[in-house]
Amino acid sequence: MNRILDELRDALVGYDTEKVIKISKEILDVQIDPLRAIEKLTEGIRIVGDKFERGEAFLSELIITAEAMKEAVAILETAIPKGKSKKYLGKVVLGTVEGDIHDLGKNIVATMLSVSGFEVFDLGVNVSALTFVEKVRETKPDILALSALVTTTMTKMRDVIVALEKVGLRKKVKVIVGGAPVTRDWANEIGADGYAADAVGAVAIAKKLLKV
Amino acid sequence: MLTALNLEEPDIVPVAPYIYGREYPSKLFGLKISDYVLGDIQLRAKVLLNSYRMHRYDWVFAGMNEPKNWREKVRIEDHGNHYVVVPKRDQEAVVPGQHRRVGGWVVPKDNNAPQYVMGDLKIEEAVKQLSDIEDYESILKSGRCELIKLLSKKVGKEVLIAAEIDDAFGEACTRLGLSETLVNLYKKPNLMKKILRLINTQYVEEGKAVVEAGVEVIWLCTVLSGTDIISPKQFEEFALPYIRSEVEELRRLGVPVILYFCGDPMLILDKILTCNAGAYAFEENKKKIEVDLVKIKEAVKDRACLFGNFDAVHTLRGDPRRIEENVKEMIENVAPSGGFIMGTGSPVMYDTPPENIDAMISATRRFGRYPKKT
Numbered sequence: 001m002n003r004i005l006d007e008l009r010d011a012l013v014g015y016d017t018e019k020v021i022k023i024s025k026e027i028l029d030v031q032i033d034p035l036r037a038i039e040k041l042t043e044g045i046r047i048v049g050d051k052f053e054r055g056e057a058f059l060s061e062l063i064i065t066a067e068a069m070k071e072a073v074a075i076l077e078t079a080i081p082k083g084k085s086k087k088y089l090g091k092v093v094l095g096t097v098e099g100d101i102h103d104l105g106k107n108i109v110a111t112m113l114s115v116s117g118f119e120v121f122d123l124g125v126n127v128s129a130l131t132f133v134e135k136v137r138e139t140k141p142d143i144l145a146l147s148a149l150v151t152t153t154m155t156k157m158r159d160v161i162v163a164l165e166k167v168g169l170r171k172k173v174k175v176i177v178g179g180a181p182v183t184r185d186w187a188n189e190i191g192a193d194g195y196a197a198d199a200v201g202a203v204a205i206a207k208k209l210l211k212v
Numbered sequence: 213m214l215t216a217l218n219l220e221e222p223d224i225v226p227v228a229p230y231i232y233g234r235e236y237p238s239k240l241f242g243l244k245i246s247d248y249v250l251g252d253i254q255l256r257a258k259v260l261l262n263s264y265r266m267h268r269y270d271w272v273f274a275g276m277n278e279p280k281n282w283r284e285k286v287r288i289e290d291h292g293n294h295y296v297v298v299p300k301r302d303q304e305a306v307v308p309g310q311h312r313r314v315g316g317w318v319v320p321k322d323n324n325a326p327q328y329v330m331g332d333l334k335i336e337e338a339v340k341q342l343s344d345i346e347d348y349e350s351i352l353k354s355g356r357c358e359l360i361k362l363l364s365k366k367v368g369k370e371v372l373i374a375a376e377i378d379d380a381f382g383e384a385c386t387r388l389g390l391s392e393t394l395v396n397l398y399k400k401p402n403l404m405k406k407i408l409r410l411i412n413t414q415y416v417e418e419g420k421a422v423v424e425a426g427v428e429v430i431w432l433c434t435v436l437s438g439t440d441i442i443s444p445k446q447f448e449e450f451a452l453p454y455i456r457s458e459v460e461e462l463r464r465l466g467v468p469v470i471l472y473f474c475g476d477p478m479l480i481l482d483k484i485l486t487c488n489a490g491a492y493a494f495e496e497n498k499k500k501i502e503v504d505l506v507k508i509k510e511a512v513k514d515r516a517c518l519f520g521n522f523d524a525v526h527t528l529r530g531d532p533r534r535i536e537e538n539v540k541e542m543i544e545n546v547a548p549s550g551g552f553i554m555g556t557g558s559p560v561m562y563d564t565p566p567e568n569i570d571a572m573i574s575a576t577r578r579f580g581r582y583p584k585k586t
Contacts, residue, residue: 015398017398017399057443058439058440058441058442058443058446059394059440059441059442060394060397060441060442060443060446061443063391063394063395064394064395064397064398067391067395099293099294099320101318104390104391107391108391151525180498180499183499197499197500198500
């Protein structure tokens with residue numbers, strides 16, 4: 001059993017999407033616990049994430065790994081028995097701030113958080129401070145992740161934090177920020193709880209903030 | 213400019229900032245970005261010439277414009293603080309002021325730069341769409357080179373007219389969306405290559421059209437193929453062959469081709485330099501990307517001209533004294549022996565102070581006198 005699970009992880013680490021899907025189906029056929037397979041996939045994506053951090057893997061490789069994992073998890077989840085549902089590390093609401101329609105980085109962060117075990121609510125692009133606040137009130141996330149690609153729109157991140165403060169929700173959610181023009185200094189200036197330079201960093205800071 | 217592009221020492225280092233009319237020149241002219249983007253060709257020519265005449269840099273960076281009938285092909289929706297330009301059903305998205313074809317276009321009414329919505333075409337649809345190549349005669353007839361013709365007529369005898377042509381990989385990302393493109397490098401590599409070949413064919417036709425219209429130098433803008441996005445192996449397989457063939461075809465038109473590389477070039481520098489461009493230009497340093505111009509100059513040697521990647525995002529919008537220091541340092545490091553042009557790593561931004569551009573140019577004129585000792 002361990003051999004097939006190791007093969008699944010290795011196929012993912014080798015960016016072999018077709019093999020990942022094929023083995024995932026085989027795992028269901030031989031009735032291996034799908035949650036164990038998902039754990040193996042998580043191990044695989046962690047390996048690729050670490051390689052990315054060390055400069056040994058590239059963004060395209062990170063994306064294909066995450067996409068392959070998403071497809072595999074969709075297959076495996078169909079066989080998870082009721083009452084034995086997948087446990088999430090935490091809940092994240094994310095989106096690109098108002099005035100900014102860029103979604104590349106935000107989508108990659110959403111995928112990486114999702115395949116790393118977070119429950120993700122993606123609000124899309126051009127999201128107003130009010131919409132962020134409403135979603136935080138509704139879903140009670142552990143983390144609110146804000147993205148901006150343009151220097152002029154990253155100022156909207158501050159508006160979201162101020163809006164959370166006004167309605168008394170700021171202390172109930174950790175806010176992390178990222179995007180091309182965003183820096184650690186900017187995160188500190190606007191009172192965010194965390195900053196990440198890339199998608200792998202976003203997963204790391206989310207885990208650190210939630211101590212998971 | 214041409215002396216430097218021919219790898220010789222001119223009397224002084226030329227200055228050729230990467231400058232889109234909708235950005236800094238619009239501000240200088242007292243326009244909002246949306247006024248320029250949705251304005252007509254006469255207005256755009258005035259904006260570009262106003263900036264050129266004020267600063268007297270060594271080229272006019274003209275762009276292709278939309279076809280004469282572009283408004284018939286799009287719907288412009290007023291969304292309060294911004295317009296959204298979207299293609300009508302079954303029409304190609306035509307972007308005002310640009311020639312990339314995208315999923316849509318957002319034009320803020322304030323002075324934020326327009327943003328395009330990446331396409332979400334499926335790869336098979338993209339192949340079908342791209343198979344309909346528009347030849348250069350049709351492009352000329354469509355009116356897309358009218359701005360170039362106008363500028364060429366007005367100032368073509370006194371200054372070089374440049375135009376931007378894009379690259380196949382970046383265009384594929386724009387049409388399909390980045391994630392879709394990257395995933396298809398693994399899942400449907402042959403179809404991706406077909407798309408890249410088709411885009412190349414189209415861009416060579418656009419190159420022919422702009423040269424016919426009066427362009428004397430082509431700025432081949434390559435995006436999203438640096439190692440901040442794809443691996444060196446993927447660059448060699450999916451980007452390099454197409455950039456190389458595009459450069460080769462465009463050079464056959466008899467004009468110098470400047471290969472501008474946007475993204476992290478350092479791991480693949482030796483490969484990029486095999487493209488046989490007349491000049492190379494690179495983006496400035498940014499988060500997680502360090503572009504070592506001295507190392508690049510050593511690698512380029514006498515093979516091609518090199519553009520300076522002066523930081524247009526931070527330094528050029530900052531303290532003029534720092535601008536002078538940076539210009540001096542760049543010239544000392546890479547200008548000796550010629551084949552160097554002072555350029556910017558990114559387009560000059562809307563809110564750049566005019567005196568800062570003057571500072572960059574005057575410092576280049578002061579410190580960039582030849583002959584220099586190597």
